[in-house]
Amino acid sequence: MHTRTLLLLPLALGASFAAHAQTRQVSGTVLSAGDRSPLPGVSVVIKGTTTGTSTDGDGKFTLPVPADSNPTLVMSFVGFEPMEVKVGSDGTLPAVQLKEKSTNLNEVVVVGYGSQRKRDITGSVASISAEQVAETPIARADQILQGRVSGVQVTQTNSEPGGNVSIRIRGTNSINTGNEPLFVVDGFPGAGDLNSINPSDIESIEVLKDASATAIYGSRGANGVVLITTKKGKVGKGTVNFEAYTGVQIVRHKYELMNAKEFATYLNDVNSGSTTLPQPYTQEQIDELGEGTDWQSEILRRARMSNYQLGFNGGTEETRYNLSFNYFDQEGIILNSGFQRGTVRLNLDKKISSKLNFNFSSQLAGTFEKRAFVNSQGGSFGGALLDALRFSPINPVRDANGEYTYSNTPLPYVEDVGNPVAFAMKTKDQRTVARGLVNVAANYELMPGLTLRISGGLDYNNQQTNVYRPSDVFLGRLTGGSANRAQTNRYSWLNENTLTYDKKIDENNALNAVVGLSEQQFYGNDFSSAANNFFTNTLGSDNLALGANIQTPNSGRYTNTLASYFGRVNYRLFEKYLFTVTMRADGSSRFGRNNKWGYFPSAAFAYRLIDEKFMSGFTFLSDLKLRLGYGITGNQEINNYQSLARYDVGSYAAGSTRLVGLVPANILNPDLRWESTAASNVGIDVAFLENRISVTADAYYKKTTDLLLRVATPRTTGYGDILLNAGSVENKGFEFALNTTNFDNKKFSWKTNLNFSLNRNKVLDLYSVSELPVGQSSSSLFVGAGLGNTSILREGEPIGSFYGYQFGGIWQTQEEITASGTKTAVRPGDPRYIDQNGDGQITAADRVIIGRAQPKFIYGLTNGFTYGGFNLSVFIQGVQGSDVLNLNRYELESGITTTNKLKTVVDRWTPTNPSNTIPRAGSTIRRSTGIVSDVIEDGSFVRLKTVTLGYSLPKFSTVVKSASVYVTAQNLVTLTKYTGYDPEVNSFGRDNLSLNTDYNAFPSTRTFIAGVRIGF
Structure with missing residues (x-):
């Protein structure tokens, strides 16, 4: 070793020691x-x-x-x-x-009897936040689901204020029973009508779609479950929030009807060949007529709507509160119609000790609805809207004395109906509802991770209906004035007790388990009474004793009980293997003594593939999870006592004495049980670029068996039918949801949400028959005479298949009629129907499927933009491939020759105008045949549903914490080929067998709203 090296070694060691x-x-x-x-x-x-x-x-x-x-x-x-x-x-x-990154994967999502991180969910669950609810001013809580959740079709069946919507989650499962989802409000299942729930109080909405998510609700889970969670108090200094908006509604679309001159010409044409009646008008009289009265414009108005919300929120670690007051007022666009709602909500959370917590959720609500007889009576008593379409435009609203024109003229050339304006203004149809919904719960931690929850709830609903038809309008002339009063009380109480164990056992294992028992009882009673022939209209229905003819009152009482045991286990292994097993046993008083209990299991598995080490190289991926589930759920939505041998009241007159007795009402069926839906689901959740793009896709298959189906019985039994468990229906489909953050910085952001769904429905088995004509043809309405059923249930075809005759144009000449060999009595100008079996005549055997109500696919698209203090939301909704039966057009183009007609009938067939679409004046063949393919219209539409522009004001006060203003337009533009008021319609509400039927439905509106929000 060199001498220099030896000399430097101690120095190096010293430096190393010094560094250490x-x-x-x-x-x-x-x-x-x-x-x-x-x-x-x-x-x-x-x-x-x-x-x-x-x-x-x-x-x-x-x-x-x-x-x-x-x-x-x-x-x-x-x-x-x-x-x-x-x-x-x-x-x-x-x-x-x-802290975990604030991605949507770490959001807590409410599920049945608990909550989970979104990243841990194994089933198909969609969530809507309070911010999304606040984007759109809505009247009903369930309207927010429309177009925003894949796999969920929401139809506004009637646009009347207070009108219901119909919701189908992954298709139509049932034929004779309910298809609406189960609504659970703050843990209270079976909340029913949502008209009394204030949308401004909602914190979040979760939609449980597959069996893995819904099986915890067992016999009520087959149609999906919607969980509504209302706002709770937050720790911190108390806040006060106020919101108010006001707006105007205008009719979106009107029918183009004949004016006075055109209708007079039409009546002359109808009666030109009459040998018993002269033509009603001379040519000189016709020449003096102008446009006449536009009856649609007379009964339709610009209608206002307003909403006021005041909320108080705050609390400490021990006590949190949320108190709100709301008043909502919406006029209907038809005169003398409207809806009002007032609500008070108090949610209170109290920490009694480190182990005991108390939760209180409550709402009191009152609603008042004024209806315009739009669809409440048939025949010549159709309602203000129906009469406005068929009343002669030649008649004025008021006569020379300033009084309402009493009825249609000239008779007998026109239909004998009343003045629609008098009809709307003088008749009364009011419904008042008072409702209280309360749920109380205590949570006690028995040991770390193990919590006992005991809850009790009450839902009370009192409904009163008040109807009066005065004697001085056409509607009441035959009865001398008529009145009806009815009252219905419905309430249910609920007790649920659950044990929840939530524990991360070690770094690789986590367990969440819940077991519970539940009992819910439903009670109801009703009473109604009616009278007519009043000597004065002064008191209306306030004193039925003023009617000379008091009708027999009716009353009833009913109850049913549901007892349940349930359990669910969620197990998480290595933070990437997720398992869910659920079981519920339900016992219901509604079903036969041999089948009181039903059992509803499910299992699901999810694999968080993104957490595997071999995925670390895929840096563009933020999340990747595969899901697989299978389960069985039920449907119990039938009337009470259907399995029992019931009796109805029967009476007859013996001279002047009324004898009353009992008659058998139905056949005993001790084996009656739940409908059962077995469903499988395969899904994938994937996200890219640090969750800037996320995709959820699901494919599913559902088969419903043991349908609660009414089956015809031989007349020798003395009954027309019996309710059996028979038949099956399938639904299969695909759902897709895309969320993207297209641009995001401190000044400007742009986010997009897209959802797409398709469902294919098919009737598999109908028990004793292969097909069954169904569907209401408005049998209680004037147009219904002779129409028969409008739809058919047929094995291999979907529910909602329209059934009728194929339109083949117009017979042009007598030579054409003769050459065809038809045996049906027709003449040139009559409609021509296809002779499907070639027997030379048109009979019921020539009916075929002429349309399908269920859509091919539905979709929704939302784009949200922010720039500085401005925010803009644009929501587009679409339905494709859905047919609509336009019975209004059926009546207004032909059939009834004594009512006003569509403007298209001006171009009707004549010898010199060979139309191939509109028959000659006076042709009644369509009227007496049944529904025809030319009134089955394409109901597809693309709608600019909602546009909202808001601005957050800069802070200008130490008292005012936040302030913003906004303007909203709803139903701004609708692109459709449908010729009626609106393609989104069903005059028969939630009837499974009369889907997409348009007759006398309340017109939809275009709405413009301005509002303000202030926080203190």
Whole structure:
């Protein structure tokens, strides 16, 4: 060794020893801020250097740092926000808690009897936040689902204020029973009509779609479940929030009807060949007529709507509260119609001790609805809207004395109906509802991770109906004025008791399990009474004793009970293998003594593929999860006592004496049981580019068996039918949801949400027959005479298949009629129907499927933009491939020759105008035949549903914490080929067998709203 090297060695050793002496050890622990669990593998680096280490399996680390400094440590971990921590002089650190990144995967989603992180869900669950609810001013809570959730079709069956919507989650399962989902409000299942729920009180809405998610609700889960959670109090200084908006509604579309001159010409044409009646008008009289009265414009108006919301929120760690008051007022666009609602909600959460918590949720609501007889009576008593379409435009609204024109003229050339304006203004049809919904719960932690929850709830609903038809309008002339009063009381009480165990056993295993028992009882009673022939209209229905003819009153009482046991286990292995097993047993008083109990299991598995080590190279992926589930759910939505041998009241007159007795009403069926839906689901959740793009896709198959089906019985039994478990229906489909953050910085952001759904429905088995004509043809309405059924249930075809005759144009000449060999008595100008079996005549055997009500696919698209204090939301809704039966057009183009007609009938067939679409004046063949393909219209539409522009004002006061203004337009543009008021319609509401039928439905509106929100 060289001498120089030997001399330098001690110096080098000394320097090394000095360097070692100038460092010190720093140790610490890193935890998850969410559940305080240790985080292994966290990177810990001295800021500004490459010196670092990582935490061990217990989240602990040790790192040498320079002795003469207090460096900053940078801690980072996948899925968590990075954190910087200053090292103290003593070299120790408190436990560091990293917060999970605020991605939607870490959002907590409400599920049946609990909640889960979105990343841990194994089933198909969609969520709508309070912010999304607030984007659109709505009258009903369920309207927010329209076009915003894949797999959910929401139809506004009637646009009348207070009118219902129909919701189908993944298709139509049932034929004779309910298809609406189960609504659960703050844990109370069976909340029913949502008219009394204030949308401004909603915190979130979750839609449970597949059997894995809904099986926890057993016999009520087959049609899906909608969970509504209302706003709770938040810890912090109390806040006051006020919102008000007001707006105007205008009719979106009107029918183009004949004017006075055109209708007079039409009546003359109808009676041109009459040998008994002269033509009603001379040509000179016709020439003096102009446009006449536009009866649609006379009964339709610009209608206002307004809403006022005042809320108080706040609390401490021990006590949190949310109190709100709301008043909503909506006029109907038909005269003398409208809806009002007032609500008070109080939600209270109280921490009694470290182990005991108390939750109180309540709402009191009152609604008042004025209806315009739009669809309440048939025949010549159709309602203001129906009469406005068929009343002669030649007649004025008021006569020379200033009184309402009493009825249609000239008779007998026109239909004998009343003045629609008098009809709307003088008749009364009012409904008042008072409702209270209360749910109370106590939660007690028996041991770490194990919680007992005991809850009780009450839902009380009192409904009163008040109808009066005065004697001085056409409607009441035959009865001398008529009145009806009815009252219905319905209430249910609920008790549920659950044990929940939620424990992260170690870093690789986590368990969440819930078991419980539930009992819910439903009660109801009703009473109604009526009278007519009133000598005065002064008191209306307030004193039925004023009617000379008091009708027999009716009353009833009914009850049913549902008892349940349920359990669910969620197991998480290595944070990437997720298992869910659910079982519920339901016992119902509605079903036969041999089948009181039903059992509804489900199982699901999800694989978080993104958490595998071999996926670390796919840096563009933020999330990737595969889901698979299967389960069985039920449907119990039938009337009470259907399995029992019931009796109805029967009476007859013996001279002047009324004798009353009982008559058998139905056949005993002790084997009656639930409908059963077996469903499988395959899904994928994937996200890209740090969750800027996320996609959820699901494919499903559902088969419903043991349908609660009414089956015809031989007349020798003395009954027309019996309710049996018979037949089956399938639904299969695909859903897709896309969420993207297209641009996002401090000044400007743009986000997009797209959902797409398709469902294919098919009747598989109808028990004793292969097909069954169904569907209401408005048998209680004037147009219904002779139409028969409008739809058919046929094995291999979907529910909602329209059934009728194929239109083949217009017979043009007698030679054409003769050459065809038809045996049907027709003449030139009559409609021609296809002779499907070639027997030379048109009979019921020539009916075919002429349309399908269920759509091919539905979709929704929302784009949200922010720029500075401005925000803009644009929502587009679409339905494709759905047919609509336009019975209004059926009546207004032909059939009834004594009512006004569509403007298209001006171009009707004549010998010199060979139309091939509109028959000759006076042709009644369509009237007496049945529904025809030319009134089955394409109901597809694309609608600019909602546009909202808002602006958040800069802070201008120490008292006012926030303030914003906004304007909203709803139903702004609708692109459709449908010729009626609106393609989104069903005059028979939620009737499964009369889908998409348009007759005398309340017209839809275009709405413009301006509002303000202020926070204190």
